[in-house]
Amino acid sequence: MKVKGAEIIVKTLIDEGVDIIFGYPGGAVIQIFDALYDYEDKLRLIRTSHEQGAVHAADGYARSSGKTGVVIATSGPGATNIVTGLATAFMDSIPLVCITGNANRKLIGKDSFQEIDIMGITMPITKHNFVVRDIRDLQNTLKRAFLIAQSGRKGPVLVDIPSDITGDFIEYVKKDIFRKERNFEVSDNDIKKIAFYINNAKRPIIYSGGGVTSSESFKELRQLIHKSQIPACNTIMGIGVLGYEDELNLGMVGMHGKYSTNNAIDECDLLIACGVRFSDRVALNTKKFAKDAKIIHIDIDKSEIDKNIFVDFGLVGDVKEILNKLLPCVEKRERKDWISRINDLRKKDFKAEDSKELLKPHQVIKHISNTLGDDLIFVTDVGQHQMWTAQYCGRTKPRSFLTSGGLGTMGFGYGAAMGAKLANPNRPVVLITGDGSFNMNFNEVLTAVNENIKVITVVMNNNTLGMVRQWQHLLYKDRFSKTNIESKLNYVILAQAMGAKGFSACTIKEFKDCFDKAIKIDGPSIIEVKIDTNELVLPMIPAGGSVDDVIME
Incomplete structure (x- = not known):
């Protein structure tokens, strides 16, 4: 039985396990919303006040669940209204599939009503994007979008669909979910080299970020921390990865990170970076960041290795897989002197003062x-x-x-x-x-x-x-x-x-x-x-500065 392209879209979303969609109706996607009308028992559609709210909602859904967030927006201003949300998700590696409508294929290129080259606009801020030109490609394109969004370094994918394709008819055949592709291999020799660095370090620090959350490797990271007794810090994207009250948790690093944390990195002899990108809010001065340390960088994205900081050993792969291989090779250690030194640094940390009169x-x-x-x-x-x-x-x-x-x-x-x-x-x-x-x-x-x-x-x-x-x-x-x-x-x-x-x-x-x-x-x-207008976020290292430039009051 043949069905409309709009129904192909809805059925494919259901096949991919989607249960909630965020979006806003419009002329170029009206047939998709018409098809959704018949599937209210399987797909909950949240119509937001603005398309930007929809893409941020899909982003929050994805960040908090690990699933792929889904957005539908109409052509023209509907599509351009999701641009900031796409860029937000792209920068933080959040898996989204964003479906936009566009003008009829016969009208594209003629400055038609609400026609926009959303593919060209979003190419720099999406992991991948597609324009569907043939209804026969519609189902596979959507399934590939979900695969790409969740594979490797995750991110947003846009699928632009001309309005007449949603009204065309084609036979629907359910297909299995596409399997994730592996494009990296981690050798035993590489694992042994990392373990050698760790086992021989006197003042090591683990520095973790959003990639640990994305790869669901926080349990393995905690095992490494406790087995090797290595103090660990996190970026703002890595909050929650480490136990908050754990003595080995140094807290947040960077511009508004703890005094003790930033100084520990300044004094360490080995920095093990897991799922991070050495952003300019962490490595504010790249020449002085971890200046005395050998640096190991583990990340699924090869382009991040040596991008902001030159490292001594870069390993490309899934953080969870690498940590699982690394754990048996790491020796149990006690690092009392190093932890004692960090505890001394902690005595100088900024301490906010409570108040009964003012809201702090x-x-x-x-x-x-x-x-x-x-x-x-x-x-x-x-x-x-x-x-x-x-x-x-x-x-x-x-x-x-x-x-x-x-x-x-x-x-x-x-x-x-x-x-x-x-x-x-x-x-x-x-x-x-x-x-x-x-x-x-x-x-x-x-x-x-x-x-x-x-x-x-x-x-x-x-x-x-x-x-x-x-x-x-x-x-x-x-x-x-x-x-x-x-x-x-x-x-x-x-x-x-x-x-x-x-x-x-x-x-x-x-x-x-x-x-x-x-x-x-x-x-x-x-x-x-x-809140008092003069209340400050402290400590603070100014942009381009180092621990020597920290502002504490």
Whole structure:
């Protein structure tokens, strides 16, 4: 029996195990939405307020679950509205399949209504993209998109489909899921070389990132840490990979990482980098980063080896597979002198002071973490609140801290929080955002209300674009150019106008009362917490600096 191309799309999504789709209807995808009408029992379609919210929601769904997020957007502005979300996912290696409609094939190239070359636009910010020119290629193209999104270094894939293909007819035959392809081999000699470095190091450090989460290798990494007694740190994308209270967990490294962590890397003689890319927010000064250490870099993407930092030994492959092979070759060790030295460094770490009169960000975040426990998923937007949350969130599980790390996308948070909650209905989800970021995406509160998605939003309102203002204060002589937000927006009334519950707090006691109420609400809520405009994220190493340039007060 022949079916429309639109139904081929829907059936293929179901075959690939998709259960939730995020999107927004339009003329070029109207037949796809018409086909979805008949499959409401198998596919839940979340229509967001804006296509950018849809792609961020698919991103949050993917980050928190490990599955592939799926987005459908119409042609023209619908397609261009997902560009920022694609770039966000691309920078952080998040698997998405984004389906866009386009003009009829006969009209392409004629500046037709809502025609856009979305393939050309997104080529630099997708892992791969396709334009379907023949309905006979439709099913296999979609299946290949899912394969590519999840293979190797994961990432977003775009499939652009002209509108007339969705209306063409072809016979549908169910096909198996395409198997992932292996394009690397790890030799025993390479494993032995790494083990030799580790077994003979006196001051080793493990440096892990998002690749550990992506490869589901956090258990193996923890085994390596404890067997070899190697202290370990993480990037912002690697939060939750290590046990928060573990003595060997050094915490976050980089621009806003701990003083002790950055100095430990400065003093180490071996740096074992797992699933990281040595970004400029970690290796701020590449000439001084781990200057006395031999560096081992394990990553699935060959292009990352020697890209930002020249290493002594690069090994391309799946982190989980490599760690499993490495573990039997690593000797049990006690590194008391090295751990003692790190503990001495810890005494100099920045310590935030509590307050009963003022709302301190670290107190807010710690209260949320302690109240909701290990199952809590923190989601953030981008700015000071993001770094405070990274520093104090206390996550002990991977996929429990979701943030835009590489692109730094303000407006990412609300969509991502909805996606995380839909992927994990039994886990609490709290979005930490700032007044600057929240003002970019609060239209998605309507989506959460309409779909009854319980997201607790904490807006850290300091009446400024905090991170930029912090730089202007520390590095630009208090020349506050357009960072102060003189807004009369009432967040409590805003929440109520959208059908959510709204609260406001000026002290930690008030916040605790508001948060207790929000937990009990069956639906989305917004809590405004009023933060001092002059509150800083510390410590901070300025861009291009080293541990010698750290700002502690």
